[in-house]
Amino acid sequence: MPDTQPILSVENLSVRYQGSDTPAVRNVSFTLGRERLGIVGESGSGKSTVGRAILKLLPSARLTADRMQFEDVDILNASERQMLKVRGRRMTMILQDPKFSLNPIQRCGAQMSEAYRTHFRCTKAEARAKTVKMLEAVQIRDPERVYDLYPHEVSGGMGQRVMIAMMLLTDPDLVIADEPTSALDVTVRLNVLDILDGLVRDRGIGLITISHDLNLVRNYCDRVLIMYAGQVVEELAARDLDRATHPYTRGLLAAQPRIGGPRQPLPVLARQDDWKAALGTANKGAQA
Numbered sequence: 338m339p340d341t342q343p344i345l346s347v348e349n350l351s352v353r354y355q356g357s358d359t360p361a362v363r364n365v366s367f368t369l370g371r372e373r374l375g376i377v378g379e380s381g382s383g384k385s386t387v388g389r390a391i392l393k394l395l396p397s398a399r400l401t402a403d404r405m406q407f408e409d410v411d412i413l414n415a416s417e418r419q420m421l422k423v424r425g426r427r428m429t430m431i432l433q434d435p436k437f438s439l440n441p442i443q444r445c446g447a448q449m450s451e452a453y454r455t456h457f458r459c460t461k462a463e464a465r466a467k468t469v470k471m472l473e474a475v476q477i478r479d480p481e482r483v484y485d486l487y488p489h490e491v492s493g494g495m496g497q498r499v500m501i502a503m504m505l506l507t508d509p510d511l512v513i514a515d516e517p518t519s520a521l522d523v524t525v526r527l528n529v530l531d532i533l534d535g536l537v538r539d540r541g542i543g544l545i546t547i548s549h550d551l552n553l554v555r556n557y558c559d560r561v562l563i564m565y566a567g568q569v570v571e572e573l574a575a576r577d578l579d580r581a582t583h584p585y586t587r588g589l590l591a592a593q594p595r596i597g598g599p600r601q602p603l604p605v606l607a608r609q610d611d612w613k614a615a616l617g618t619a620n621k622g623a624q625a
C-alpha cells in the first residue's frame with residue numbers, strides 16, 4: 338500500500354499567464370503522499386502549469402492559492418533563495434526530451450556531478466562515484482563510458498535514463514515527471530517507465546506523472562487527476578479509471594484505440610459547456 342500521508346498539499350491553485358484573459362489553471366486542489374499520482378488531460382488543459390507552479394517556475398504568471406505546502410516548505414511564500422535550496426534537491430522534474438533538457442556541450446556525467454555538487458558539499462571524486470552508481474541504478478551497463486559521453490552521443494532512451502538518474506541523484510522526496518517518455522519509441526518507453534517506477538517505489542518517492550496517455554497512468558500510477566480547461570474534473574484510483582463517471586473522462590476512454598477492438602472510427606469527444614461551469618464542485622473531490 339502506498340503511504341498517502343501528504344508530503345505535498347495544494348489548495349485552490351490558480352495560475353494566470355501575463356497577457357492572458359483566462360487563467361491556465363483554476364482552483365486545483367490535491368494532496369500527494371509517497372505514492373504515484375497521474376495528471377491527465379488534453380493538450381492545453383493546464384497539466385504542465387500545475388507541475389511548474391509546484392516548483393515555482395512561473396516567472397511570467399500570477400499564481401494564487403489558499404495553500405501550497407511541500408513538507409516544511411510554504412511554497413507560496415518561499416523566496417527564490419529558499420526555493421533554490423529545495424528545487425533540484427528535494428523536488429525535481431524530469432522533462433520530456435533529454436535533447437532539450439541536458440546541456441549539449443557538457444559530458445553527461447560531468448553535468449550530473451555538477452548538479453549534485455550544487456546541493457551537497459563533496460569532492461569531485463565523490464560526486465563522480467555517486468553519479469556512476471546512479472547511472473548503474475538506471476540500468477546503464479557501462480556507466481564509466483556513458484559518464485564521458487556528450488548528450489548527442491547517447492540514444493533517446495539512454496538520454497532519458499541519464500535524466501532520470503540526474504533527477505534522482507539528490508535523493509528527492511518529490512519528483513514531477515512531465516511526459517517523461519513521450520519522445521521515446523514504444524519499445525524503449527516501457528523499459529524507461531519500468532526503471533523509473535522501480536526506483537520511485539524502492540525509495541518511497543512521491544511521483545507526479547503528467548501525461549496525455551490514459552494507459553500509461555493506468556499502469557504506472559496509484560491515483561489519477563483528470564484535467565479539463567485548467568480544472569480538475571475528476572479524481573479516481575487508477576484501477577477505477579474504467580469506472581470514471583465524468584463525460585470528459587468517459588470521452589477520453591472511448592477515444593482510446595484497442596487492439597482487437599471494433600474496426601469502426603473512434604468516437605470524437607463532444608464537449609459540453611457545462612463541464613467548465615460545474616467544475617468548482619467536482620474539484621472538491623480532488624482533495625483526497
Ligand SMILES: Nc1ncnc2c1ncn2[C@@H]1O[C@H](COP(=O)(O)OP(=O)(O)OP(=O)(O)O)[C@@H](O)[C@H]1O
Nearest residue numbers: 354357361378379380381382383384385386387397
Ligand atoms: N509561458 C506561457 N505563457 C502564456 N501562456 C502559456 C504559457 N505556458 C502555457 N500557457 C498556456 O496555458 C494553458 C495551459 O498550458 P499547459 O502547458 O499547462 O497545458 P498542458 O495540459 O500541459 O498541455 P501539453 O500537454 O500540450 O503540454 C495553455 O492554454 C497554454 O497555451
